[in-house]
Amino acid sequence: MSDTRTSAVDPDTDSASNADLRRVGQTPAGPVIPRDHNARIAAILKGAIDPHVHSGPSIAPRALDHLDLVREMSQAGFAAVVTKDHDYAGVATAALITKHYPQLRTKIFSGIVLNNVVGGINPYAVEHTAAMGGRIVWMPTLAAENHLRWEKSAKWAHPASTQKMRPARAVPVLDANRRVLDEVKEVLDVIARNDMVLASGHLHVSETWLVFEEAQRRGVKRLIFTHPEDIVDASMNDVQGIAAMGAMVEHSLAFFLEGSKFKTCSAQDLRRQIDAAGIDHTMLCSDLGQVGVFSPLEGFRHAVELCLGLGYTDVDIHKMVSTNTARVLGLEALIAADAPEMRA
Numbered sequence: 001m002s003d004t005r006t007s008a009v010d011p012d013t014d015s016a017s018n019a020d021l022r023r024v025g026q027t028p029a030g031p032v033i034p035r036d037h038n039a040r041i042a043a044i045l046k047g048a049i050d051p052h053v054h055s056g057p058s059i060a061p062r063a064l065d066h067l068d069l070v071r072e073m074s075q076a077g078f079a080a081v082v083t084k085d086h087d088y089a090g091v092a093t094a095a096l097i098t099k100h101y102p103q104l105r106t107k108i109f110s111g112i113v114l115n116n117v118v119g120g121i122n123p124y125a126v127e128h129t130a131a132m133g134g135r136i137v138w139m140p141t142l143a144a145e146n147h148l149r150w151e152k153s154a155k156w157a158h159p160a161s162t163q164k165m166r167p168a169r170a171v172p173v174l175d176a177n178r179r180v181l182d183e184v185k186e187v188l189d190v191i192a193r194n195d196m197v198l199a200s201g202h203l204h205v206s207e208t209w210l211v212f213e214e215a216q217r218r219g220v221k222r223l224i225f226t227h228p229e230d231i232v233d234a235s236m237n238d239v240q241g242i243a244a245m246g247a248m249v250e251h252s253l254a255f256f257l258e259g260s261k262f263k264t265c266s267a268q269d270l271r272r273q274i275d276a277a278g279i280d281h282t283m284l285c286s287d288l289g290q291v292g293v294f295s296p297l298e299g300f301r302h303a304v305e306l307c308l309g310l311g312y313t314d315v316d317i318h319k320m321v322s323t324n325t326a327r328v329l330g331l332e333a334l335i336a337a338d339a340p341e342m343r344a
Contacts, residue, residue, distance in 0.1 A: 037305060040314065042076070043341070043342075044314050044318050044321065045077065045300055045304060046077040046338050047077065047079045047318075047334075047338025048076075048079065048318075048325075049079050049080045049081070049321070049329065049331065049334075049335075050078065050081045050082070050285055050286050050300065051081075051136070051224070051285050051328075052084050052252065052285035053069065053082065053084065053285065053286050053287070053296050054083075054084060054085070054287065054289035054290060055068065055081075055083050055289045056289070058085050059164050060290070061291045062289050062291065063289060063290060063291045063295065064289060064295065066083055066093050066097060066108060067101070069289070069296065070101065070104050070108050072297050073105075073106040073296070073297060074104045074105040074106040075105075078105070078106045078297075079105075079107065079322065079331065079335045079338060080106060080109060080326075080331055081107075081108055081109070081296075082109045082110060082135055082136060083108065083109075083110045084110070084136075085113070086113050086117075086142050088112075088117065088118070089110060089118065089128070089129045089132070089134060090110030091110045091111070091112075091129055093110070094108045094110045094133070095132060095133065107331075107334060109135045109136075109329075110134055110135070110136075111129060111135050111138060111196075111197070111199075112126060112134060112136075112137055113201065114126075114137065114138065114139060114201070115142055115143040116168055116169055116171065120171040121140075121171060121173070121181065121184050121186075121187055122187075123183070126187050126190045126196075130190060130193075130194035135196060135197055136196065136198075136199050136329075137187065137191050137196055137197065137199065138199045138200075138201040138226070139173060139200055139202075139203050139208075139211065140202065140203070141201045142168050142202070143168040143169065144171065144202040144203055145170045145171070146231070147168075147202040148170055150202075150233075173203060173207055174207060174210060178210065179210075180210055180211060180214040184211065184214075185218065188211075188215045189218055189219075191215070192215075192218050192221075193219075196222065197223070197329060198211075198212070198215050198220050198223050198224070199223075199224040199225075199226050199250070200223075200225050202231050203232065204233055205228065205233055205238045205242075212225075212242065212245060212247060213245075222328050222329070222330070223242075223245070223246065223247035224248050224328060225243075225247050225248070225249045225250060227255065227287070228242075228251075229251060229255055229264075230255050230264060230265075236272060236273075236276040239273060239277050240276045240277065242277075243276070243277035243282075248281055248282070248324060248325075248327075248328040249276075249277040249282055250283050250284070250285050251273055251274075251282065251283070252285055253284055253287060253288070253299045253300065253303045254286065254287040254288050254293070254299065256269065256303070256306065257294075257303060258302070259293075260293055260294070261292060262287075262293065267306055267309070267310060270307075270310070274312075279312075279316050279319055280324065282324065283320055283321075283328065284300075284320045284325075286299040286300060304321070314342060315342050322338070322342075
């Protein structure tokens, strides 16, 4: 966990209602990107992928919907986005946008989060998501046992789902002897058969180790360790070890960017996280889309500026916003023609 954390609200569940200010340099207290960096930043982001973004509609207020997101990212040359909602699989919406807006540069994908609304650890729901082209299966988030424990001692509350429907009920992944539950194994088998991505969600890092090890035994090839900097109580040794398993370590930009109301970590925290996993096992996501904060696209622009300031090269940053993400998602073909100058 970061040693520079401050009280904040969770970008996954925020329900603030400030104006949506999207243009560069006009976000609430956000950093202004110097004009002479814009072309460089745009080149780095050509072919980028946002693999964890909270566009709407949703039970929580969102600043832009899925179509708005794809249009905005297309203008910036992004290759793809993967929408995430805690309560529904976005695969049907992704299919509709793909069919009716084929001209848009950015391709949209989605997945499913195994929270209460979809039945928790539900292999039927995962099979349906797979059949509809879903890419990622997230372990429980708002209904994770770890999340509910963490929420009780946190200095701030998660208002989204529990304000508008009954409180979340814990969705366990381990039994009393800390063995992976049979129903979780069944879901892992579905993920393996369909070559989907398993993401750790809000599991405690100790649970993530066990689930990822079982997943690999059952043939799952694609693993994402979700925001180790927040909620999941991960150490740098955990980050290094899980990356060494072959997982991609995903960092939520919302927690690191100046001007983000979700900021809980420093730039140096990001450097430590990246250095622990290594650039080739690091991917960046916005974890944005909420009201009252800059847009996902602006988040990526600010993040590139941040990473340049930390001394990372253009090629290294492009790996973390594009190449690595494409590899874990199986989307290499989408970026094949993008930014050849960024290939190491």
